[in-house]
Amino acid sequence: MTNKLLAVLLSLCLWTASLSGCGGPAAETDQALTDTFEELLAADYEVHYLFFSDGMKVDAGLRQELDGQGYSAVTAPYSTMSQLKERLEDTYAQEETRSAILKTQDPNGNPLVVEKDGKLWRSDTPNLLAVVYEVREGSIRMERRDEGAITFLFEETRLDGSLYETKLTMEKTSAGWRLAGPRWEAERKLLREGSDIDSVVPEDAARQVASAFLAALVEGDIVEINRMTEAWGTRPGAWDKVRITKADITETVEERDSRGDYRVMVTVETGGGVFPEGEQEYRLVVTSDDFMYHTDEVIPVYFRPTSERYHNWRDYSLPETEVDRVASQVEIFISMAGWQTFATPWELPAETLAEFSLLFAEAADGGQLFAPEEFNDAVERTFGITGFDGRGTSFYSKEQDRYLLWGRGPNQPHLLIHPVRIIGTRAEVDVTFYGDILCTLPTASLRYSLYKGDDGGWRLFSAQQM
Numbered sequence: 412m413t414n415k416l417l418a419v420l421l422s423l424c425l426w427t428a429s430l431s432g433c434g435g436p437a438a439e440t441d442q443a444l445t446d447t448f449e450e451l452l453a454a455d456y457e458v459h460y461l462f463f464s465d466g467m468k469v470d471a472g473l474r475q476e477l478d479g480q481g482y483s484a485v486t487a488p489y490s491t492m493s494q495l496k497e498r499l500e501d502t503y504a505q506e507e508t509r510s511a512i513l514k515t516q517d518p519n520g521n522p523l524v525v526e527k528d529g530k531l532w533r534s535d536t537p538n539l540l541a542v543v544y545e546v547r548e549g550s551i552r553m554e555r556r557d558e559g560a561i562t563f564l565f566e567e568t569r570l571d572g573s574l575y576e577t578k579l580t581m582e583k584t585s586a587g588w589r590l591a592g593p594r595w596e597a598e599r600k601l602l603r604e605g606s607d608i609d610s611v612v613p614e615d616a617a618r619q620v621a622s623a624f625l626a627a628l629v630e631g632d633i634v635e636i637n638r639m640t641e642a643w644g645t646r647p648g649a650w651d652k653v654r655i656t657k658a659d660i661t662e663t664v665e666e667r668d669s670r671g672d673y674r675v676m677v678t679v680e681t682g683g684g685v686f687p688e689g690e691q692e693y694r695l696v697v698t699s700d701d702f703m704y705h706t707d708e709v710i711p712v713y714f715r716p717t718s719e720r721y722h723n724w725r726d727y728s729l730p731e732t733e734v735d736r737v738a739s740q741v742e743i744f745i746s747m748a749g750w751q752t753f754a755t756p757w758e759l760p761a762e763t764l765a766e767f768s769l770l771f772a773e774a775a776d777g778g779q780l781f782a783p784e785e786f787n788d789a790v791e792r793t794f795g796i797t798g799f800d801g802r803g804t805s806f807y808s809k810e811q812d813r814y815l816l817w818g819r820g821p822n823q824p825h826l827l828i829h830p831v832r833i834i835g836t837r838a839e840v841d842v843t844f845y846g847d848i849l850c851t852l853p854t855a856s857l858r859y860s861l862y863k864g865d866d867g868g869w870r871l872f873s874a875q876q877m
Contacts, residue, residue: 412591414488419614420676420871427769432630433455434474434871436751441550441797442551442554444561444588445551445552445553445563446562446768447581447588448551448563448581448588449551451502451588451589452579452589452590453544453583454498455502455590455593455594455704455712456497456542456594457498457518458499458502458512458540458593459594459595460777461495462491462512462515462538462540462866463538464538464540464541465537465539466485467485467487467533467539468485468488468774469485469486469533469535470483470484470486470773471483471792471866471868472487472766472866473536473696473865474866475532476698477527478521480517480519480521480534480535481534481867482532482533483532483533483535483671483765483857484530484531484532485524485530485532485533485564486775486777486779487773487774487776487777488529488775489531490522491526491862492526492531494531495513495524496513497530499512499513499871500586500589501586501589501794502582502589502590503591503592503593503710504582504584504589504590505591505592506594506637508592508593508733508817510525512593513537513551517536517537517538518536518538518729518731519534519536519766521534521536523537523538525795527578527732533695534775536731539727540642541570542595543569543595544569544575544577544595544599545567545568545716546566546577547565547566547567547568550565550566550710550810551563551564551565552564552565553577554854558583559582559583560580560581560582561581561588562578562579562581563577563578563581564576564577565577565579566602571605571667571668571670572605572612572668572669573601573605573667574601574603575599575600575601576599576602577598577599577600578597578599579591579598579601580757581703585622597626601640603827604667605668608626609713610710612668612669612872613668613701613865614668616668616699616709617668617670617671617697617709618666618669618671619832620709620710620711621660621671621711622660624636624639624711624714625641625658626658626661626696627639628652628653628655628658629657629658630651631654631655633650633651635649635733636648637650637710637730637835640709640710640847640849642710642848645824645847646753646845646846646847646848649683649684649685649847649851649852650851652681652685652845653678653681653682653683653686653851654679654680654681654683655679655680655686656679656680657690658675658676658677658749659673660673660675660695661676662674665685669678669698669699670696670698670699671696671697671698672694672695673696673697674693674694674736675692675693675694675695676690676691676693677690677692677693677716678690681801683693685736685752686716686856687716691716691717692716692717693715693717694713694714694715694717695711695713695714696710696712696714696724697710697712698712710848711754711848711849712848712849715826715850720829721826721828721829722739722742722827722829723826724826725829733833734829734830734831736869737831737833737840737861737869738827738829738831738840740861740871741827741840741859742827743767744767744859745823745825745827745842746870747763747766747767748763748766748767749823750823750844750855750857751763752857752874752875752876753873753874754796754873754874755801755872756795756796756871757796759843761799761801761803763804763808764790764794764801765790765799765801765804765806765807765814766804766806767793768786768789768790768793768794768801769781769786769815769873770812770816771789771792771793772785772786772788772789772814772816773788773789773790773839779815779816780811780813780835781814781815782812782813782814783802783814785814786801786814789791792864792868792870793870793871794872795864795870795872796869823844823845823846824844824845824846825842825843825845825850826842826843826850827841827842828840828842828843835863836862836863836871837861837862837863838860838861838862838863839858839859839860839861840858840859840860841856841857841859841877842856842857843855843856844856844857855876856876856877857874857875858872858873858874858875858876858877859873860872860873860874860875
């Protein structure tokens with residue numbers, strides 16, 4: 412989770428509290444109405460977070476199967492169907508809209524939320540879709556004001572930097588002003604494609620970098636290849652062992668100024684233990700928007716045959732499987748702790764054990780401060796151990812007697828082998844770490860072992876060199 416998203420989520424409680432006045436008797440000046448519209452946009456963001464971005468807190472220990480799909484009891488921010496319906500009624504004017512949202516399906520096509528025994532239950536396979544558009548501060552303006560409806564125009568930026576003008580209406584109901592529909596279905600007009608002129612990324616940078624990198628490969632220009640693949644904390648690759656005679660882009664899967672994803676037909680004359688020899692299709696990804704590499708320049712970050720499928724480069728538009736969930740847990744651990752070997756979790760540094768456990772902690776109030784018992788529960792669910800005292804770590808506040816998750820650990824170039832092996836209640840995940848950004852210099856290979864707890868979750872218990 413990014414710091415920006417975390418800040419948004421921490422402020423949701425303030426937005427939610429402010430919404431109680433949306434239908435009140437305050438004077439309906441243009442500014443007051445605009446403020447109401449902004450509050451409704453915030454509520455709409457929360458709804459998206461709840462239904463499409465894994466925003467519902469659940470009790471993994473209170474679980475049941477319904478029609479073959481696992482469901483866990485929802486604990487926050489709304490624990491009953493009536494509370495969830497009330498939130499939707501406070502946000503949207505049309506019953507059809509509210510009904511459609513409540514019928515949201517999980518990636519496997521099952522209902523995301525169901526009600527049973529007076530409780531709200533959420534599928535154990537939640538949706539993980541990012542909010543693609545972000546409202547530009549200060550851009551909201553009233554386009555048309557009628558007696559029962561007001562249409563607003565505002566600007567949004569997309570993840571690729573494109574700028575849109577968005578139109579959305581709020582309607583007057585007996586309970587107050589409500590949105591005519593969700594923002595993710597709003598009418599949009601493209602104003603500017605890609606990054607603007609003030610962007611740190613030049614126009615068409617992705618295509619230019621991709622073409623220059625492939626040309627350097629064919630020309631055998633190792634100096635240029637190493638210059639282009641320089642990234643914080645990594646070394647030059649093993650390109651002196653490789654001879655490539657052909658590298659032509661055949662398909663553009665994604666392309667904007669800051670990022671490109673290409674399919675390339677490559678002929679490898681000498682593989683040097685890095686690439687298989689012969690002709691086959693490769694995937695090339697260039698980007699500047701991957702925070703782990705600490706760079707504003709567009710650089711190549713992935714170049715491997717498309718036949719090689721690694722979990723950390725999988726297609727996230729596909730439904731997540733049990734194998735993916737196991738691999739994701741290891742991937743998250745690596746993103747925070749780099750590569751560390753341990754025969755049991757007790758061998759891990761206390762800071763690492765506490766930080767990773769806090770990622771899976773659940774606060775009773777749905778916030779980001781965790782009581783000692785909530786922290787202890789997270790340690791048990793994450794590593795399967797009890798009795799760990801985290802009060803000596805930087806994540807514990809003695810004054811508040813609470814734990815707080817902050818910051819991120821290091822990351823290292825690695826490839827996470829797919830598929831993961833799951834045998835009964837045991838799983839093994841093999842990962843190779845590299846010294847360079849394009850993964851041509853292997854430095855270590857680790858096998859992570861996990862076991863399945865009674866609650867259906869996976870406990871990480873060792874990482875050994877292969």
